[in-house]
Amino acid sequence: MSYTLIGKHEKDSRANRDGYVSAMLEMMEKNKDLIHVDCDLMGCINTGKLLKAFPGQTFNAGIAEQNAMGVAAGMAATGLDVFIHSFGCFAARRMFDQAFLAAGYSKLPVHVIGSDPGVCAAFNGATHMPFEDCALYMSVPESVVIDSCDYAQTYALTKKLAQEPGLSYMRLIRKGFTTVYADGSDFEIGKGVTLRDGTDVTIIASGILVDEALKAEEQLAAKGISARVIDMHTWKPL
Structure with a gap:
């Protein structure tokens, strides 16, 4: 991956x-x-x-x-x-x-x-x-x-x-989405991707909510809260 x-x-x-x-x-x-x-x-x-x-x-x-x-x-x-x-x-x-x-x-x-x-x-x-x-x-x-x-x-x-x-x-989603990854990125079925590392809280998201999770991490960081963000694209097997 x-x-x-x-x-x-x-x-x-x-x-x-x-x-x-x-x-x-x-x-x-x-x-x-x-x-x-x-x-x-x-x-x-x-x-x-x-x-x-x-x-x-x-x-x-x-x-x-x-x-x-x-x-x-x-x-x-x-x-x-x-x-x-x-x-x-x-x-x-x-x-x-x-x-x-x-x-x-x-x-x-x-x-x-x-x-x-x-x-x-x-x-x-x-x-x-x-x-x-x-x-x-x-x-x-x-x-x-x-x-x-x-x-x-x-x-x-x-x-x-x-x-x-x-x-x-x-x-x-068919269209109108927000880019998260660059072309050429590869993923493993069943394994999440840690997009941001953090020590206070973990946010796990998938689909259209991945970008929203990244936005949340930025807002939390501005308040001094360290958040880890995981894209769990596979719901099963988990």
Whole structure:
């Protein structure tokens, strides 16, 4: 694991979703068994780039999330490595039964990407704000659950997830995020990153709250309180 902290609280000109797409483009070029399944949201997550570059490895299952998970698990059962995307609310609530049984119970390499979790859904409203998405996937035995914070982390962890042998879930904000890490940073699934060291208090955060934790550390330091900040991007295994 090696990383470079930027932590200047600046918005990235890129979209976090492109960290996923860039990693997939590189991996799909080398691995013809790597598949992406989408639920009619290619325009939202920019995976239309995958369809254009690798039409034989990219599939649109339509607005039918439960069926999409069945398709993904079926592909994985034939020896393929499958990533499947939908908004976090649908990737969790809508397709969870199929994810648990068809992928988790069968220990198949299906990697679920849930975009716009929690308040990230913004104007889509309460129906599109899953706060329980990670909790659901953490309940699956031997699953991997990740909350990525920016482009560099999403890019790196997408590549790590492709090596995982079983069910995983990664939630990510699509765009409008704050840069925490420099490109080229690398991370280890299951191991947190100490961004600031301190002796009085420890703040553990993930996803969009990593930058907020860094801001809190600065405010505490101004008051003479030494705070350690840990980015625990992996919720499971912890």
